Amino acid sequence: MNLRDQYGIPKDAVITIAGTVGVGKSTMTNALAQALNFRTSFEKVDTNPYLDKFYADFERWSFHLQIYFLAERFKEQKRIFEYGGGFVQDRSIYEDTGIFAKMHYEKGTMTEVDYETYTNLFDAMVMTPYFPHPDLLIYLEGSLEDILARIETRGRPMEQQTPISYWEEMHGRYENWINSFNTCPVMRLNINDYDILSNGGSVEPIIEKIGYFMKQSRNLRK
Ligand SMILES: Nc1ncnc2c1ncn2[C@@H]1O[C@H](COP(=O)(O)OP(=O)(O)O)[C@@H](O)[C@H]1O
Numbered sequence: 570m571n572l573r574d575q576y577g578i579p580k581d582a583v584i585t586i587a588g589t590v591g592v593g594k595s596t597m598t599n600a601l602a603q604a605l606n607f608r609t610s611f612e613k614v615d616t617n618p619y620l621d622k623f624y625a626d627f628e629r630w631s632f633h634l635q636i637y638f639l640a641e642r643f644k645e646q647k648r649i650f651e652y653g654g655g656f657v658q659d660r661s662i663y664e665d666t667g668i669f670a671k672m673h674y675e676k677g678t679m680t681e682v683d684y685e686t687y688t689n690l691f692d693a694m695v696m697t698p699y700f701p702h703p704d705l706l707i708y709l710e711g712s713l714e715d716i717l718a719r720i721e722t723r724g725r726p727m728e729q730q731t732p733i734s735y736w737e738e739m740h741g742r743y744e745n746w747i748n749s750f751n752t753c754p755v756m757r758l759n760i761n762d763y764d765i766l767s768n769g770g771s772v773e774p775i776i777e778k779i780g781y782f783m784k785q786s787r788n789l790r791k
């Protein structure tokens with residue numbers, strides 16, 4: 570029997586992976602999708618026309634980048650819906666507004682008018698009864714130190730050149746955000762509590778936990 574059936578994860582489930590930059594979302598997305606035989610939905614970093622510019626000048630490009638991400642994630646949402654689920658998604662749409670846009674507005678690198686325009690658009694597109702929310706949001710968490718080490722190892726120059734204070738601010742905001750997030754069920758995973766990269770590592774304990782959370786949340790909805 571495959572792991573998905575073994576742990577009672579529905580074929581049409583949509584699982585989204587949330588967490589700060591560098592925590593391990595893309596790696597987890599690939600590992601889970603492979604084990605569950607699900608499709609993946611990734612953020613495209615290399616082809617993003619604003620990301621480099623944004624890191625070089627937050628004030629000038631933060632609005633453009635948020636609009637770009639919103640459009641991209643919305644298109645992905647449509648694709649997931651058209652396939653009828655069975656997806657693991659790298660980063661949730663909720664982090665764009667709950668973390669990034671809010672942080673740039675509150676730190677003064679997005680104007681009030683731009684922030685209002687963006688949040689109005691986000692609310693009209695996403696926070697409606699017509700927008701399908703994921704069955705489960707897996708929140709990856711770890712110490713700032715471990716995450717900074719991962720950003721360094723991954724080696725995207727634009728992120729390496731960004732002051733540590735930016736990642737520290739984001740790390741704190743993520744903790745507050747997840748503590749009050751209730752749009753869909755949440756399963757927390759500490760990055761020190763699993764091993765999916767080494768030879769002896771296995772994704773099975775995570776799948777087992779996902780199965781347990783899904784059963785609980787589907788029972789609650791009955
Ligand atoms: N479980 C893990 N153990 C060790 N290193 C990891 C693990 N998951 C990810 N990494 C490493 O951390 C870096 C960031 O991972 P990535 O999946 O790209 O993060 P994100 O998508 O959250 O930005 C990469 O260099 C990746 O190889």
Ligand SMILES: Nc1ncnc2c1ncn2[C@H]1C[C@H](O)[C@@H](COP(=O)(O)O)O1
Pocket residue numbers: 588589590591594595612614620634635638660664665666669670728
């Ligand atoms: N909504 C966003 N605003 C600003 N920057 C963002 C947003 N979403 C993603 N990003 C950045 C952060 C990273 O540099 C890359 C990719 O994110 P990752 O967490 O590594 O998958 O895009």
